[in-house]
Amino acid sequence: MPTKRQVLGDFYYKEARRKGYRSRSALKLREIAVHYGLIRRGDYVADLGAAPGGWLQVERDLVGDRGLVVGIDLSFIRPLPYENVRLIRGDISDPAVLEELQKISGRQMDVVVSDLAPKFSGIHDLDHARQIELARVALTSASKILRRGGCMVIKVLMGSEFNTFLKDVERSFAHVKAFKPKASRESSSEIYLICKGFGGRLTGITHV
Numbered sequence: 008m009p010t011k012r013q014v015l016g017d018f019y020y021k022e023a024r025r026k027g028y029r030s031r032s033a034l035k036l037r038e039i040a041v042h043y044g045l046i047r048r049g050d051y052v053a054d055l056g057a058a059p060g061g062w063l064q065v066e067r068d069l070v071g072d073r074g075l076v077v078g079i080d081l082s083f084i085r086p087l088p089y090e091n092v093r094l095i096r097g098d099i100s101d102p103a104v105l106e107e108l109q110k111i112s113g114r115q116m117d118v119v120v121s122d123l124a125p126k127f128s129g130i131h132d133l134d135h136a137r138q139i140e141l142a143r144v145a146l147t148s149a150s151k152i153l154r155r156g157g158c159m160v161i162k163v164l165m166g167s168e169f170n171t172f173l174k175d176v177e178r179s180f181a182h183v184k185a186f187k188p189k190a191s192r193e194s195s196s197e198i199y200l201i202c203k204g205f206g207g208r209l210t211g212i213t214h215v
């Protein structure tokens with residue numbers, strides 16, 4: 008007899024396949040975007056850690072023809088069949104990558120999302136520390152490319168460094184909420200920080 012968790016996991020997997028999404032994770036962003044009205048028609052969206060491209064599909068649906076979506080990842084992303092979905096292969100901590108994004112967009116972004124994730128070791132404390140490190144890189148990157156008043160979504164894993172990171176985020180955004188999408192496995196310690204009203208600059212970041 009499968010457990011409730013297994014049944015739900017299977018449901019979201021099938022649902023993502025039925026909708027033609029490249030990742031199960033796409034359902035998480037859709038849930039976040041619907042719940043918080045984060046991405047609108049015509050928005051410019053930067054997607055950090057975008058492979059294989061499930062979130063890119065959701066973002067393109069939401070911004071429509073007039074917006075722009077730029078996906079960045081270390082890994083190759085199979086192109087999407089839209090002119091306004093652009094891809095950059097590279098490390099988000101490399102300044103040349105952000106310069107390329109700025110050349111493509113020609114202006115600050117309305118929304119920056121980060122589903123960045125390290126290669127997991129299975130050791131929770133280590134994975135948590137690496138995830139927070141990537142989340143800090145995402146926050147620093149957003150401070151360079153996000154417009155004043157813009158929104159951000161950041162994936163984190165809960166753990167000992169969470170509260171310190173949360174305080175850093177709260178210093179830079181007017182409203183910050185932690186959200187666990189239904190499509191996220193119950194067993195996973197991942198949550199998403201939903202950040203609105205960027206103050207225009209990073210106001211202090213704690214290095215641990």
Ligand SMILES: C[S@@+](CC[C@H](N)C(=O)[O-])C[C@H]1O[C@@H](n2cnc3c(N)ncnc32)[C@H](O)[C@@H]1O
Nearest residue numbers: 030056058059060061062080081098099122124
């Ligand atoms: C969970 S996956 C993203 C899934 C994606 N949101 C989707 O729906 O298809 C996390 C991604 O972060 C990428 N990543 C990790 N560190 C990175 C870095 N420093 N620069 C760019 N991408 C990175 C990984 O290569 C991986 O593809």
